[in-house]
Amino acid sequence: MTEDGYTVDFKRLSHSFVDCAKIENPGIGIHLDTKLLTIAKVGDRYIVKTNKGEFSAPVVAITAGGHSLMIAKSLGYGLDLSVLSMAGSFYTSPKVLNGKVYTIQMAKLPFAAIHGDPEVHNENVTRFGPTAKPIFQLERFNMATFTEYWKTFGFGLSPILSLFNIIFDKVLLVYVFKNFLYDLPYIGKRLFIKEIRMIVPTIKLSELKFVRGLGGTRPQIVNNTTRKLEMGEAKLSGDNIIFNITPSPGASTCLGNAYTDTAKIMEFLGGKFxxxxxxxxxxxIK
Ligand SMILES: Cc1cc2nc3c(=O)[nH]c(=O)nc-3n(C[C@H](O)[C@H](O)[C@H](O)COP(=O)(O)OP(=O)(O)OC[C@H]3O[C@@H](n4cnc5c(N)ncnc54)[C@H](O)[C@@H]3O)c2cc1C
Incomplete structure (x- = not known):
C-alpha cells in the first residue's frame, strides 16, 4: 500500500464479498464449477442450462471474458463483432520495484503497456509484462477453447477482412512480430530486457526469468462494420441482460463495473429492489 493506491488480491477480495453476502443473505446461492451450456429467453425470463441443472432469472449478467461474446451471439447480440484473443506472458526478477510502474501507453494500441510490479504474494519478486501475441483460444493453456474461439470469431468473410485490415496496420504488425519474439527462448529475454530497462535501467540479463504457465488472454473486440480493433472496455447491454467481455484496464476496474452493473440491474428489475x-x-470510493 502507498499513499497513491493499494495492491489488491482479487481472489481474497471476492472471497470476502461472498462471506459478507452470506451474512446479509444466508440463503444466497453460489454455484462454482458450474458451466453455462445454453441460455434462452422464454417469455420474460432467461432459462440458463448448465452442467449442473437449470436456472431461471428475470435478469442476467454474463461475466465470462471472451466467452461472454459467444454467449451474446447465441442470443442475437454482437453479431457484427469478433474477438482477438491477446495472450500475455511475464518475466520476473528479484525485487527491484516497491510499486507498480507503467511504461507509456502507445495511443494506437488497445493492449496494456508493459509494466512492472511486485508479486502480490511475494514482494521479493518483481514481475514484468505482459507481452502480447494473438492466439486462437478463448482461454490461455486451454486447448478445449479452440473451437469456441472460432465460434466467437465468426466464420464469414467479414471477420477475415477485418483481421487483415487490423493486422496489416504497420504499427500493429511490428508490435505483434516483436511480441512473438519476446516469448521465444534465449532471444526473447535479450530483446525484452530493452523494454524493462525503460523501467529499471540497471537490470541485468542474469536477473530475468521467463515464467512458464503464467498469463492469460485479453479478449479484444474486432468491429466488423468499421473493420477496426475497439479500444478499452468491451461490454454489451441487451434486454435485461449484460455481457461483460473485457474490463479496461483490467481487474482494477472490477468494482467500478460492479457499481454501473448494479445500477443497471436495478433499472432492469423495475424498482423492485x-x-x-x-x-x-x-x-x-476514497
Ligand atoms: C498474470 C496476470 C496479471 C494481471 N495483472 C493485472 C493487474 O495488475 N491489474 C489489473 O487490473 N489486471 C490485471 N490482469 C488482468 C485481469 O486478470 C483481467 O482483466 C480480469 O481477470 C478479467 O476479469 P473477468 O472477470 O472479466 O474475466 P476472467 O477473469 O477471464 O473470468 C471469466 C470467468 O468466466 C468463466 N467462464 C467462461 N465460460 C464459462 C461458462 N460457459 N460457464 C461458466 N463460467 C464460464 C471462466 O472460467 C473464468 O473463470 C492480469 C492478468 C494476468 C493473466
Missing part, C-alpha cells in the same frame, strides 16, 4: 449507492461509495 434498490441499490444503496451511498454505502457503496462510503466503503469503496
Amino acid at each position: 434498490s441499490f444503496n449507492k451511498e454505502a457503496f461509495e462510503k466503503d469503496l
Whole structure:
C-alpha cells in the first residue's frame, strides 16, 4: 500500500464479498464449477442450462471474458463483432520495484503497456509484462477453447477482412512480430530486457526469468462494420441482460463495473429492489 493506491488480491477480495453476502443473505446461492451450456429467453425470463441443472432469472449478467461474446451471439447480440484473443506472458526478477510502474501507453494500441510490479504474494519478486501475441483460444493453456474461439470469431468473410485490415496496420504488425519474439527462448529475454530497462535501467540479463504457465488472454473486440480493433472496455447491454467481455484496464476496474452493473440491474428489475449507492461509495470510493 502507498499513499497513491493499494495492491489488491482479487481472489481474497471476492472471497470476502461472498462471506459478507452470506451474512446479509444466508440463503444466497453460489454455484462454482458450474458451466453455462445454453441460455434462452422464454417469455420474460432467461432459462440458463448448465452442467449442473437449470436456472431461471428475470435478469442476467454474463461475466465470462471472451466467452461472454459467444454467449451474446447465441442470443442475437454482437453479431457484427469478433474477438482477438491477446495472450500475455511475464518475466520476473528479484525485487527491484516497491510499486507498480507503467511504461507509456502507445495511443494506437488497445493492449496494456508493459509494466512492472511486485508479486502480490511475494514482494521479493518483481514481475514484468505482459507481452502480447494473438492466439486462437478463448482461454490461455486451454486447448478445449479452440473451437469456441472460432465460434466467437465468426466464420464469414467479414471477420477475415477485418483481421487483415487490423493486422496489416504497420504499427500493429511490428508490435505483434516483436511480441512473438519476446516469448521465444534465449532471444526473447535479450530483446525484452530493452523494454524493462525503460523501467529499471540497471537490470541485468542474469536477473530475468521467463515464467512458464503464467498469463492469460485479453479478449479484444474486432468491429466488423468499421473493420477496426475497439479500444478499452468491451461490454454489451441487451434486454435485461449484460455481457461483460473485457474490463479496461483490467481487474482494477472490477468494482467500478460492479457499481454501473448494479445500477443497471436495478433499472432492469423495475424498482423492485434498490441499490444503496451511498454505502457503496462510503466503503469503496476514497
Ligand atoms: C498474470 C496476470 C496479471 C494481471 N495483472 C493485472 C493487474 O495488475 N491489474 C489489473 O487490473 N489486471 C490485471 N490482469 C488482468 C485481469 O486478470 C483481467 O482483466 C480480469 O481477470 C478479467 O476479469 P473477468 O472477470 O472479466 O474475466 P476472467 O477473469 O477471464 O473470468 C471469466 C470467468 O468466466 C468463466 N467462464 C467462461 N465460460 C464459462 C461458462 N460457459 N460457464 C461458466 N463460467 C464460464 C471462466 O472460467 C473464468 O473463470 C492480469 C492478468 C494476468 C493473466
